[in-house]
Amino acid sequence: MSKKSISELHNLTPQVRRDILRMVHACQSGHPGGSLGCVEYFIALYGNEMNHNTDFQMNGKGEDLFFLSNGHISPVWYSTLARFGYFPTEELSTFRKLNSRLQGHPATEEHLPGIRVASGSLGQGLSVAIGAAQAKKLNGDSSTVYVLMGDGEQQEGQVWEAAMYAPHNHVDNLIATIDYNGQQIDGSVNSVLSLLNLKAKYEAFGWLVLELEDGNNLESVIAKIKEAKALLGKGKPVMILMKTEMGFGVDFMMHSHKWHGIAPNDEQLEKALGQLPSILADY
Numbered sequence: 001m002s003k004k005s006i007s008e009l010h011n012l013t014p015q016v017r018r019d020i021l022r023m024v025h026a027c028q029s030g031h032p033g034g035s036l037g038c039v040e041y042f043i044a045l046y047g048n049e050m051n052h053n054t055d056f057q058m059n060g061k062g063e064d065l066f067f068l069s070n071g072h073i074s075p076v077w078y079s080t081l082a083r084f085g086y087f088p089t090e091e092l093s094t095f096r097k098l099n100s101r102l103q104g105h106p107a108t109e110e111h112l113p114g115i116r117v118a119s120g121s122l123g124q125g126l127s128v129a130i131g132a133a134q135a136k137k138l139n140g141d142s143s144t145v146y147v148l149m150g151d152g153e154q155q156e157g158q159v160w161e162a163a164m165y166a167p168h169n170h171v172d173n174l175i176a177t178i179d180y181n182g183q184q185i186d187g188s189v190n191s192v193l194s195l196l197n198l199k200a201k202y203e204a205f206g207w208l209v210l211e212l213e214d215g216n217n218l219e220s221v222i223a224k225i226k227e228a229k230a231l232l233g234k235g236k237p238v239m240i241l242m243k244t245e246m247g248f249g250v251d252f253m254m255h256s257h258k259w260h261g262i263a264p265n266d267e268q269l270e271k272a273l274g275q276l277p278s279i280l281a282d283y
Helices: 006-027 032-037 039-049 071-083 089-094 125-138 157-168 189-193 198-204 218-230 266-273
Strands: 065-068 145-150 174-180 208-212 238-243
Touching (some): 006 039, 006 071, 006 089, 006 218, 006 266, 125 174
Parallel strands (some): 065 145
């Protein structure tokens, strides 16, 4: 897939946020907060840094792979896939509706292009990505595997089994990212179960760890992914700790966990869309 210009990517970011809000509002269900916070990551990955093909093949041979572990933020992924041509943007209007390919959590039985594994059962995505990365190495495929996790998800035990496994087996074609927004469904991560020094923990397990202080700045995200790619092939997996703001772009959704999993009403949708310029066409 050809890379887009920075101006094109900047034009996409408010549009993806508009898509997210309209999708969740239409079915009155879903997770807008984390989705809004991760827009720059998805736009940077699909628009600039990942070698991917909209002529979707499940085996992903010869192309980079992406796995979403925190599958509840599916709206941002679906919007990104549609905006980059995996399926028509009009299909976004079917989100979470009966017989839709756009389930609340990504699934494979509907054969939606871009989705290679069902996700949303937290803690599993890192294991899946490691398996895919090892398969690429065994097949002589030099492509990269990416995975996104949530920070609250780090409270799951399977994450740490996978975290031990990857460095031990020199899975050095893997870039994992944690959406470090400090919020989860029941409150702040620190109040529910503190992660303490997450950087030190992953480094102790043998990972190369990078910190991204502003995951809602597109240029910073692109630069950090490039930095991570430069560390591949050195015998260790790479982790990016990406600080974002849940609900970014909509002032009344930011700085709180409350918009983790609720939909805006009509008035709130209108107010939110008013903060996001409509540069491209809504679906």
